[in-house]
Amino acid sequence: MMDTSAPYINLHTHHTPQATEDCRVIVSHSLLEHSSFSEHPHIYYSLGLHPWDKETLTEASLTELEQILQTTPRIIALGEAGLDRVCTTDYSLQLRFFERQIELSETLRLPLIIHLVKAQDELLRLHKLYHPTCPWVIHGFRGKAPVATQLLEKGIYLSFGRHFHPESLTLALEQKRAFLETDDLPNLSIQEVYTHACQALSLEELTLRTELYQQAQQLFKVS
Ligand SMILES: [Zn+2]
Numbered sequence: 019m020m021d022t023s024a025p026y027i028n029l030h031t032h033h034t035p036q037a038t039e040d041c042r043v044i045v046s047h048s049l050l051e052h053s054s055f056s057e058h059p060h061i062y063y064s065l066g067l068h069p070w071d072k073e074t075l076t077e078a079s080l081t082e083l084e085q086i087l088q089t090t091p092r093i094i095a096l097g098e099a100g101l102d103r104v105c106t107t108d109y110s111l112q113l114r115f116f117e118r119q120i121e122l123s124e125t126l127r128l129p130l131i132i133h134l135v136k137a138q139d140e141l142l143r144l145h146k147l148y149h150p151t152c153p154w155v156i157h158g159f160r161g162k163a164p165v166a167t168q169l170l171e172k173g174i175y176l177s178f179g180r181h182f183h184p185e186s187l188t189l190a191l192e193q194k195r196a197f198l199e200t201d202d203l204p205n206l207s208i209q210e211v212y213t214h215a216c217q218a219l220s221l222e223e224l225t226l227r228t229e230l231y232q233q234a235q236q237l238f239k240v241s
Contacts (some may be wrong), residue, residue: 023039027240034056064180068098095129197230
């Protein structure tokens with residue numbers, strides 16, 4: 019059924035939006051920011067240990083993360099967490115704390131928002147190893163269709179920003195496992211990302227909004 023008021027969903031941003039009338043937003047924070055969490059009903063949060071923030075890849079930070087996740091209802095996902103073979107953080111350290119966060123996501127029943135750079139094989143290996151029951155979402159996905167297919171086959175969700183391969187987005191939408199996001203671009207609105215996706219795929223915007231909103235309601239505690 020078509021919902022004429024289906025809001026936009028911004029799956030991943032680092033900026034708290036000014037206007038949220040017609041959107042739901044998941045703002046991603048890191049422990050370094052020591053940010054407060056708004057009680058605004060349209061703003062939700064994710065919190066995790068990012069592979070770029072090597073000073074947070076410690077047992078003490080993990081304990082702090084767990085404590086905040088357990089006591090902050092506005093946080094509806096763990097992340098971003100992940101693996102980045104291009105950044106300067108020691109890779110084995112990244113891997114250790116990504117695995118710990120996979121375990122935490124399962125224990126706390128929070129979906130995992132994943133930062134992934136040139137570590138797709140490792141991610142697939144970990145997915146096989148852990149058999150997660152909580153959803154995994156790779157954010158900022160720019161891979162081509164064969165890569166998208168490999169991930170979608172495992173039940174992994176993909177979130178797309180301003181730049182993407184249209185074929186990959188089509189595949190993810192067919193599987194009902196696509197989201198859209200603005201990430202760290204301060205001047206990009208989620209409306210523009212939806213418009214661009216609709217143009218690239220010749221979709222009705224209301225259809226896309228309705229579908230992604232329904233998915234968000236199912237996947238996250240977004241209302
Ligand atoms: Zn990000």
